[in-house]
Every structure is written in structure tokens, then in C-alpha cells.
Amino acid sequence: MILMKTEKITLGHQNCDCHCFIIPAKILKKFSLDKNLSAEERKAFSSAARFENEWRKARDVKSLVSMSAQTILPSGLAPGPASPPAIAVFDCKHHNTLPGVSISNPSSSSDQTCKRACNETTSVASFYQSVFGRNSIDNAGMAMLSSIHYSVKYNNAFWNGGQMTYGDGDGNIFIDFTKGNDVIAHELTHGVTQYTLGLSYQNEAGGLNESISDVFGSMFRQWQGSQNVTQADWLIGKDIMGPGAITRGFSCLRDMSNPAASHCLSPQPTQYSQYHNGMDPHESSGIPNFAFYKAATTLGGNSWTIAGQIWYHAVTQFGPSPNMTMKQFADRTRKVAGSLFLSQKSVKVAVDNAWKAVGL
Amino acid sequence: MSKLKIERIGGLAGFGSQNSRLRSVGEINMDDLSEKDKKTVEDLFASQGKVEKNLSMDAFRYRISRMTPEGMESVEDSEEKIPSAIKQTIKDQII
Numbered sequence: 001m002i003l004m005k006t007e008k009i010t011l012g013h014q015n016c017d018c019h020c021f022i023i024p025a026k027i028l029k030k031f032s033l034d035k036n037l038s039a040e041e042r043k044a045f046s047s048a049a050r051f052e053n054e055w056r057k058a059r060d061v062k063s064l065v066s067m068s069a070q071t072i073l074p075s076g077l078a079p080g081p082a083s084p085p086a087i088a089v090f091d092c093k094h095h096n097t098l099p100g101v102s103i104s105n106p107s108s109s110s111d112q113t114c115k116r117a118c119n120e121t122t123s124v125a126s127f128y129q130s131v132f133g134r135n136s137i138d139n140a141g142m143a144m145l146s147s148i149h150y151s152v153k154y155n156n157a158f159w160n161g162g163q164m165t166y167g168d169g170d171g172n173i174f175i176d177f178t179k180g181n182d183v184i185a186h187e188l189t190h191g192v193t194q195y196t197l198g199l200s201y202q203n204e205a206g207g208l209n210e211s212i213s214d215v216f217g218s219m220f221r222q223w224q225g226s227q228n229v230t231q232a233d234w235l236i237g238k239d240i241m242g243p244g245a246i247t248r249g250f251s252c253l254r255d256m257s258n259p260a261a262s263h264c265l266s267p268q269p270t271q272y273s274q275y276h277n278g279m280d281p282h283e284s285s286g287i288p289n290f291a292f293y294k295a296a297t298t299l300g301g302n303s304w305t306i307a308g309q310i311w312y313h314a315v316t317q318f319g320p321s322p323n324m325t326m327k328q329f330a331d332r333t334r335k336v337a338g339s340l341f342l343s344q345k346s347v348k349v350a351v352d353n354a355w356k357a358v359g360l
Numbered sequence: 361m362s363k364l365k366i367e368r369i370g371g372l373a374g375f376g377s378q379n380s381r382l383r384s385v386g387e388i389n390m391d392d393l394s395e396k397d398k399k400t401v402e403d404l405f406a407s408q409g410k411v412e413k414n415l416s417m418d419a420f421r422y423r424i425s426r427m428t429p430e431g432m433e434s435v436e437d438s439e440e441k442i443p444s445a446i447k448q449t450i451k452d453q454i455i
Binding site for chain 1: 372381382416417
């Protein structure tokens with residue numbers, strides 16, 4: 001009801017002049033005291049301010065409890081039977097206010113963007129559940145929220161700490177960001193990383209953070225398409241390329257099999273020696289991306305069967321490590337490969353060689 | 361008249377990174393901004409290095425640069441802190 005109210009009086013930059021991701025509580029409080037608004041509107045803003053504050057507190061507590069539980073519980077403890085997480089989709093209607101207006105029955109919406117966001121998010125939840133036994137983003141059944149039609153011709157998708165958000169693209173460089181199944185899995189995986197390793201978003205940890213999202217994004221795309229490692233395209237963002245990019249020979253954002261390729265809109269380094277602090281995480285992620293590709297293709301079959309399991313365990317089974325380096329993550333996957341596949345020495349060798357190939 | 365050079369960086373696609381073919385740039389005269397937006401810009405430059413990092417993943421950041429007597433000065437901050445008049449100047453392009 002509050003959201004409907006803010007939508008009605010258009011709480012975008014026209015009123016608050018800030019293009020908020022989520023309207024800051026101080027702005028909501030300011031509007032709640034604004035004599036130019038009706039009493040009913042001021043009351044709605046007052047309620048929204050309280051909701052915003054409580055929502056943030058609840059999110060922080062939930063994140064803390066979930067991360068603490070993972071360090072306390074015996075490793076390998078299997079989660080109990082879980083029902084699928086709730087999936088909700090909101091329409092920003094081209095404003096910059098999150099989450100937007102709730103859409104009822106999103107899976108059967110006539111808006112294909114809504115339907116796609118709902119169905120692909122459901123499928124990513126199913127992927128995490130059936131392949132890794134994970135119950136949603138926090139492994140505790142957290143609802144999965146997505147906002148669509150964010151802003152105007154917005155060339156981006158992001159995870160804001162509590163939900164996914166998708167732009168429609170400008171129709172030239174990019175098209176609707178929900179069209180990339182790897183994009184949806186990428187954003188959702190940022191949530192998984194937040195609730196597990198809790199990686200920061202700068203320097204080496206930032207590159208790892210981005211890489212983990214690319215790895216599981218690509219893995220989901222392969223799983224959904226029943227592709228083995230040789231059938232997979234290993235491209236990130238192939239399905240969101242617009243005509244202006246395609247006609248100029250660009251076929252993806254990133255290519256995990258060849259991070260430096262010229263068909264990428266954002267070519268990446270392939271060697272750790274090329275890394276330097278301050279690098280954008282979307283650039284440095286090329287190094288661990290390439291290592292995963294090399295490990296998975298050496299091992300063969302489906303990426304999620306062996307390599308994916310090793311990466312998943314390395315991400316989820318050791319508690320938070322916000323400032324983890326690439327070398328530390330590499331060593332952890334080596335250790336996990338040895339313990340998870342004790343009787344198959346070739347697995348550890350493949351993982352070891354993959355990291356060595358990128359200089360780690 | 362002080363000219364502000366604007367660059368939108370980051371995002372899922374990695375706009376503006378060293379080898380990226382994606383750029384999102386614009387410029388605006390400081391005099392063309394409202395008093396409120398001018399103050400926001402001055403506050404951004406004044407708080408350089410002290411602002412709380414935005415924790416959104418794949419979110420855009422903005423880099424604002426201006427020429428001063430001491431040379432070029434730049435500041436970076438998250439999208440929600442940038443006045444809409446500044447954000448509206450940028451144009452995404454492939455280089």
C-alpha cells in the first residue's frame with residue numbers, strides 16, 4: 001500500500017532530485033513533514049520511513065544470522081527439505097525508485113520481461129537447489145525479489161544487497177537485461193556471495209566477487225541448456241547484445257574461454273601478473289574466470305558436476321572472508337578438490353594446473 | 361565558468377575500464393546547475409575519500425572531474441548521490 005502511494009505521487013527525481021536506488025530514510029522523513037503534501041500523503045511517507053528503517057535492520061540481522069549459522073553448524077550438515085523460495089517481481093515503470101509496484105501472478109504476466117524475470121529466477125533457484133542443495137540466496141529460503149523496467153533505457157542490471165534490478169537497455173548497445181539467463185544468475189549469485197564469503201567489492205576480493213557471479217552465471221546457462229563443457233559458449237551477456245554492438249562485431253560482454261578476445265565489449269586480463277590494485281572488478285575477474293574455464297574443460301563433462309562443486313564448496317563452506325585474495329581462493333579450491341574427490345587425483349591436478357595457467 | 365566532465369563507470373558491463381570498448385561520458389557547465397546541485401557537487405569534492413562506499417554489486421559509479429588552479433581534480437561516487445541534471449548529460453557509446 002505504501003509502495004502504491006509513493007508510485008502515485010511519483011517519487012522519482014522530479015520530487016526528491018536524487019534518482020535513488022532506495023529512497024533514503026531522511027528523504028522520506030522530509031516528505032513526511034512537507035506542508036505542500038496532503039495529510040494522507042505525509043502519513044504515507046511517515047509510514048514508508050519507518051518501513052525503510054525496519055527493512056534495513058531486518059536485512060542486516062538476517063544476513064548476520066545466516067552467516068553466523070554457517071560458521072557454527074557442522075560442515076556438511078544437509079539442510080532439511082525446503083519448499084521453493086517465494087519469487088516476486090516489481091515494476092519500476094521507468095522510474096528510479098525501488099522496488100516499484102508489485103506485480104501479481106508474474107509468471108503469467110503479459111509483460112514478457114516480467115514473465116522472464118520470474119521464470120528465470122525460479123529456474124536459478126531450482127539450479128542452486130538441485131545441483132548444490134542450496135535453499136535460495138541465503139540457504140534459508142529467502143524470498144527472491146526482482147525489479148524490472150528500472151529507469152529509462154538503462155544499460156545495466158545490479159544487486160543492491162537485497163534484490164535484483166534490471167534495466168531495459170537502450171535498444172542499441174544493449175537490449176532488455178532479463179533476456180540474459182546468465183545475467184539473472186550472475187546478479188542472484190552476488191546475493192549468494194554476500195551471504196557466504198561476504199567478499200568486498202574492490203581489489204582482488206572484488207575481482208573474485210565478480211568472477212564467482214560469472215562462473216555460476218555461465219554454469220546456470222549450461223545447466224539450463226543441458227550443455228557439456230565443449231558445447232557451452234562460455235560467453236557472458238551474449239543474449240543482451242543490441243544491434244549496435246552486434247553490427248560492430250561484439251558478441252558478448254566477456255568470454256570466459258578467451259577473456260582478452262576482441263569480440264568482447266570489455267576484454268579482460270588472463271594472467272595474474274596483469275593485475276593491479278584499483279582495477280575494476282569486471283576487469284580483474286577475467287583471471288579467475290579463465291582458471292575456472294580451464295579446470296572445467298580439462299575435467300570434461302558438465303561444468304557443474306566436478307568443477308562447479310569445488311567452486312561452490314570453496315565459496316560456501318568456510319565462512320566470511322571479505323578481503324580474500326585470488327591466491328587464497330585458488331589454494332582453497334586446490335584443497336577442496338583434494339578432499340571432495342579424494343580418490344580422483346586427476347581432479348586436484350586439473351584444478352592446480354588451471355590456476356598455474358593464469359599465474360596463481 | 362567551470363566545466364564538469366562526467367563519466368559513468370562500472371556496471372555489469374564494466375563501462376570505462378582500461379580495455380573496455382564501452383564509454384559513458386558527458387559534460388556540463390557548473391553555472392548551468394541549480395544552487396542545490398552546485399552545493400551537492402561541492403560537497404562531493406569536499407568529502408572525497410571519506411564517503412561511505414556503496415555496497416551494490418554491478419551498480420554504476422560516476423566520476424566528476426574539473427580543472428582547478430592546481431590541476432585536474434576528480435571525485436567518484438555512487439549513482440544515487442549524483443544530481444539528475446548531471447546524470448542526464450552522459451551518453452553511452454562504443455569506442
